[in-house]
Amino acid sequence: MKHILAGLVLSSTFVAHAWAGQPAHIYGVNLGSWLVLEPWMLPQEWLDMGGQECETCSSCIASELSFAKVYPDAINTIFAKHWDTWFMQDDVNTLKVAGINTIRVPLGYWIVEALVDRLHELYPQGGFNYLHQGLSWLKDARIQVILDHHTLPRVQIPGQMFTGNCTTDVQFYTPYNYHHTLVWTAVMTVFSHLAPDFESVFVIEAVNDPITDATKTPDYGTFQKNFVQMIHAIELTLGISVPSSKLFVSVSPSISNNFTAALIATFSATGISAEVQGALLEAVVKKSLLGYIDDGIHSFMDVNYQYNNPSNPADMMIGPQAYDNHGIAAPDPMSYMTSICNFKHIQADAAVGNSPLWFREWGLSTQFDATDKFLCKWADTQKLAYSKSAGWIVCVQLSTLARQWSYLEGLKLGFLTQDPAVLHDLNVCIPYVNSTSDGTSS
Template structure:
């Protein structure tokens, strides 16, 4: 047992070298892997037993609907999908292409104890595939953002990416905020104590909340508690947080996580252990113990071993969608920051929710080339900012020449901040999918790997075909526009 623990903690201590923000993010999303979006792989989805419909609430179009329809085979079918959609070969290709960061979309159900069965239904077993994939990425020296992409209760209506396409949005309630915080505590602990998670540098609180802030009550308080949950768990693991210390009657090295938490929460002088944070960590501890076998760990709550082998750890970067993602008096996530924090923005020109330019090539180029979101966010404390999702979707039939230009323009614009992550690393190639890689009027995304093959994207992600592509489109006015 102690040999295994020594192996675990010795590897986990490489966080100082691996689990930190790259100088500039050049990344991709691993979309439709552990949160499946059927529109990206229609042939595979149909073969699995899923359905396609114009309104995703009306058929078997999501993981939840699939698990409800096929309770006896869902785990087996999804295990096949998880083992083939993202593989070691994809890591090799991305590494060869210069990608240094990946964003991994996750559903809350990857922590299976959080699922309220039988009222909620999702596939089981994903955590082991996540661990294997993270090991590949760690070995390739690629940084990782763990993105809470699909929240308990659903954070946005009518979207496949929430895992349950529904108009009944229930995330913004105390109960589901609590489940999300427990998820956060579990993922924070794993990111520090599991060797396969060593290159995880950021934990994203929520993917794409409702844009109208008046419809997200309590979200600002959740932001505060999300950060406190991460930092409280890190302090309990012996990771230094500037300005915060635990006042314990015994050294951490003589305690386990359970006893340290009991003492710290009972006599809290840090201000981190709010009632919500205390409940989240209290709920997370037995979940972590229950994961020992599945994740090949042992004695994972022994703080003495953590103290002796875990020196050099850095705090995770907490991560939120930026303040400008929402409108109508949104809370500012910068006010929640304790320690390192990053901000995320997603920009799809073809989305009806995000239409930022008229539907013609000149308007797209002018908007992109004069984009000032990095500067506007920085003025509100939302820095560093990275663009966690973007692609080449258009509202018109774009030519190849335009796509070459626009790819360059977007990379130049997004590189003004901390960098970018393309959506997605791949899409299905099939008759059912059609030419998803090319027909932008039919889809929101494309394959980064296919974009390289077609030449729209450069083999060196830090390079562009034409560094002067924006010169004819620069104006003296701002290029930012509200969604």
């Protein structure tokens, strides 16, 4: 049986060699605004659904939770229509032809409905069935999948639509919500190992975009450690060996089909924390797992994503683990090209054990009016830089803000090459290597 790569957001993403199901090199896109809806990606559809557009997203209907508060009786029907049309079999076929081998699926914690406080959190229900359907299509197309915990209980970063609740009231970094996240992790790990539709899942990513200032994310390092332990505790319970000096346990094959006995054996392991044991027991008691069982790789954002002495997810490693980050650039054409052509992030991460690494949210957006010619160069430059890592994942497969955000539209317009491994210009970076942003040699 496969191992699931654990991804923390510092983003642990890849391993030094290919594990079962992992592409040799990732060419991927995000299913942005499918199961976690981000209104900026589909502004007209959001208005047609009944949402609003405002300068500050906390001041109007600009997130899933604010939408639910206004339309509590209609939200499930409205969102089902969106889920039915935003990502379909034809999209999978198109992505397959385009050479895409990996899809990152952003998920809200509310997709595991047993974790939702329905008195205060009227998020749309029914998304898990659509996840099953989409993963089935991707499995049949032999496209591998990263499950990204994109929105965390009680919000992990302020003022963002993608958290499901655009607010300044950030409460994720508490024992209560870390616990809920570990339960979510247990559920997703079990499904990733046992559900046929989840066969292509090879990574579970822990937290999308935590606050970058580590002083504002108390005990985040402890959560990372417990996240890794949870994935491997599930694997041990399912009879999957976890070779590690950090966990001492052997679940006999003779009891691996008896979940209760196997769970007791797992809990005897040295190194499995009380927090992990408690979260796993809650997942079982709520029957989030037990009903399914009776019938990896994990990923974090890299250590350099945060500042002010963050925890290093490499220190939490037990089994295969990977790391990710976002693309970066300065705010003018020359700086864009120079910063990426002299990109040192991969080497900096490798020096502190955050390898293999991939880049999971890059696109062609700019902070200036870019010509088509520049966008071709900008695409080549980023592909060249990020291809030196374990791979790359473009921000979204589809957006109604198409020209600089949609991978499929970028193909049609010629900014991106049909073969993702190919560049328009192999020498695109030569004029910019070892140059400063003002165009002079350094």
